[in-house]
Structures are given as C-alpha cells and as structure tokens.
Amino acid sequence: MTETQKKKTISMRALILMTFTTVYGFNNMPRSFYLMGYSAIPFFLVSVLLFFIPFAFMMAEYGAAFKNKSGGIYSWMEKSVNSKYAFVVTVMWYASIVILMVNLSTAIWIPLSNAVFGTDTTGTWSLFGLSSTKTLGVLASLWIATVTFISAKGIDKVKKVTSVGGVAVMALNLILIGGGLLVLIGNGGQLAQPFKALSAVVTSPHPGYQNPLSMLSFLVFTLFAFGGIEVIGGLVDKTENPEKNFPKGLLIASVIIGTGYAIGIFAVGIFTNWEAILGITGQYGEVINLGNATYLIMNNLGYQIGAAFGATESMCMNIGNWTARIVGISMVLSMAGAFFTLTFAPLKQLIAGCPKGLLPDKITELKDGMPVKAMILQGVTTIVIVLLVAFGGDVMAEFFDILVAMTNVAMTLPYMFISAAFIGFKRKEEIHKPYVVFKNKFSTIVITWVVTGLVAFANLFSIVEPAINGNVSKTLWSIAGPVFFIIIALTMYGKYEKDLSNENLIYDNK
Structure with missing residues (x-):
C-alpha cells in the first residue's frame, strides 16, 4: 500500500471513534434513568448483543456491496428486493428524519433556556397569550423556517454551523461520570439511589413502567439509542485492512458504547435519588418531562457536588445552575448542527437514489447543490406536524412524551425492513459481495429473524402499551407519521408504475 493510499484509509482506532460519535447519545442516559432507573441497564446490554452488533x-455488508451507489438505502433495497420495496422503505426512513426534526425543533428551546437561565423555564413561556406548549410550537416553526432559509443558500453555510458542538457534547460524558465520582467520594461511597442487587435491575421506580408490557415498551427507546449505525456501514471500503479491522472495530465500539451507556446510567444513580428528585412528590416531580429530564438531572449533579463537600444552600444552587448552563450550551450547539445537516442530507440521498420520474421533476432540481424546492416543501410539512401536535394538547409533559414516542417509533421502524431485506441480499448471487461476515445460510436466517423480530416487537409494545393504559392519543401519534408517509409512498409509486406502463404502451404502438 502506498503512502497516499494509507492516508485515504481509516484506521481501526478512527473507525471506533467515528462509530462512537455517530451512535452514542448523551441524552439517552439521564432520560433512561428517569424512565427506568437502574433497570434500564440490562435493556441496553440486550440491545447491544441482539440488535446493534448484528445490525x-x-x-x-450492504455498504461494501453497494459502495459505488450514491442512493444509499434505496440502492440497497432495490438490488436486494425490488424498486417498490426500496421506495417505501426509503420514504419511511426519510419520514423518520422529518419526525426527528419535529422533535429537535421543539426540544432545542429547553437547552437554550438552561443556557440562559440555568434551569428549564419553557413551561412558563407565552407568546401572544398562548400556552407554553403552543408557544414552543410557534418558536419551533420559526426555527424550521430560519434553518431552511439559511441551508438553502448552500453547503458552506451548513458547514459553519455543523463544525461546532461535537467536542462540547463529548465533554458532557466526562462531567457526568467525573461529577458522579466526586459525589460518591464526598458522600463516603454512599449511592443516592440504593442498588439493591437483583431488584434494582428488574424493577423500575417510575409509576408508568411497573408492568412487563410497559417495561418491554422501553426496548424501542434503547434501539433508538443505537441509531445511526447505517451511516458507518458505508465505510467498509475506506477502512484499512477491512476484513480484519472492520468487524474488530465494530465489536470494540459496541462494547465501549454499551458499557458507556451502562456506566452513565449508573452514574446518574450515584447523585440522584429517584423518589426524592424525580418522583411525583420529588423536587422536580411537577415539572420534569422527557424534554427537560437531562437538564434537571444535570442541575441536580451540580447541586449534589456542592452539598457533598459542605457548600452552602445558595452555593449548591449556583453550582447546579451553572452545570445546567454548560449542558444547555453544549446541547444547543450539538442540536443546531444536527438540524442543519438534517435539512438537506437525507433529501439529497432520497433524490440521488430514486430513478427519474419517481419524484416530481421540480422537487429534484438542485440550486447551488441544494434541493431548494424540496427543502421548502419539507420545511412546510415539518411545521404543519409541529403545529398539529403542539395545538392538539396543552400539557407539557404529555407533549414531549408524544414527541419522543413519535421519534422512537419512526426512527427504528425502517430498521425492521432493512434487516428483513438482508436474506434477499444474501441469496442474490449476482450481487458482488467483497465483504462477508455471515458466511452460511443458517446464520444469515437466524440473525435476520432475531434483529427483525426484536425491532418489530419493540415497536409493537411501544405503540400498543399507551392505548392499553388509556393514552390512545400517544398510540395514534406514534403510528401517524409512518402510516402517513407509507400511504404517500405507495400513491407516488402507483403513479410512477402507471406512467411507465403508458410510456411503454406508446413505444409499442410506434
């Protein structure tokens, strides 16, 4: 290998780092502790073994086989199954991005509030006499419109935003674990949340997660925490000595990520007593929700560091507020960077993958390298969904519960169809497969069924559980996005097939 080639390849260490930064999400640990306490840990470990590593x-394998295809998921599915399946799955995947944008555009105001005030004050915000939920909906709509306008000006504008925030978010993990250790030392090794052997990891302190069905619905949350690995699949051909380094690198990254999540969740328990801080009658019981859980828990970390070393009450509160400010600033930068990327990257992949005629010509036009008209349509659609959810209910906690449920289902459901197509991919001998992990038919079938079944059951439990417990609206919103976009995809593909048959008929008549 020449020196130039070496420079162009990715070392195993770089691959591990890229996998970690792409997949690992800081928010997942405080939120998981809020929902499940220590019992979230085994769910993450199971998800690593049965979903993350095999997926x-x-x-x-997909990435190596189709490394020269620019269409991403569409190209993978088209060659493995057929173009109709590919289009529906790709639109579902794209729909998940739109739902994620709905979530981010609303949630970004919470870290901004923490960055400015040191605590979440969004529950008291009001514009034009509107409730806090509706106010966030209006602010989110303005944010979407602004980012779409800036992004449409070209890729250089996006790069300037996305280049900041990554290091700050990585530092948050050190603050969480390092801060937890400081509290542990200051309290003489005493955990704020007692770890009572087996009962601590099989029962949740949250009243909404007391039965097996509710706990199983949490599984989709852990699968969402490992999202983004499909991006890493395209790096096989760019990895140095891929046959050896790629599987080894992914295994090491998987262990690091799974262990990191487990340690992070445990670290929250070092300084957070669930009942006293997060429970219904606890310090944050009346204001905590899935949108602000991370910031309230990190505020508590700062407070507990001060308390552990004998600081005064006012000093503890100041430390807590400044910890929340640091977290808020870091998360604002990270979420803003992610949002700018999401406004154009998925659209460009969708347009690049689909054959001419499947999408309207006006939508596929590029200006300064950007699909401007498609971005505007995307922005309008996202704003409509935001306003529908925001003006559909006034309870802040329920609002963010619905947004998180929508995002978790929408983001993980396409994985089920991508993994299900893997058997077809392996059976087609005409597809050149330069990189092979699953070398025999039996292992391929078993792994495919395990991964597909796990995602299917996780989503089923997540969708059905709220309705069984009386929250029908959460169930309906969880499936509304994917169903809506599937109907659109089938309608568009039906028109495409009709247009093709008409063209063929005209050609035959000639």
Missing part, C-alpha cells in the same frame, strides 16, 4: 455487520 452493524449487516450494514457493513
């Missing part, structure tokens, strides 16, 4: 290797 990552599937993505590696």
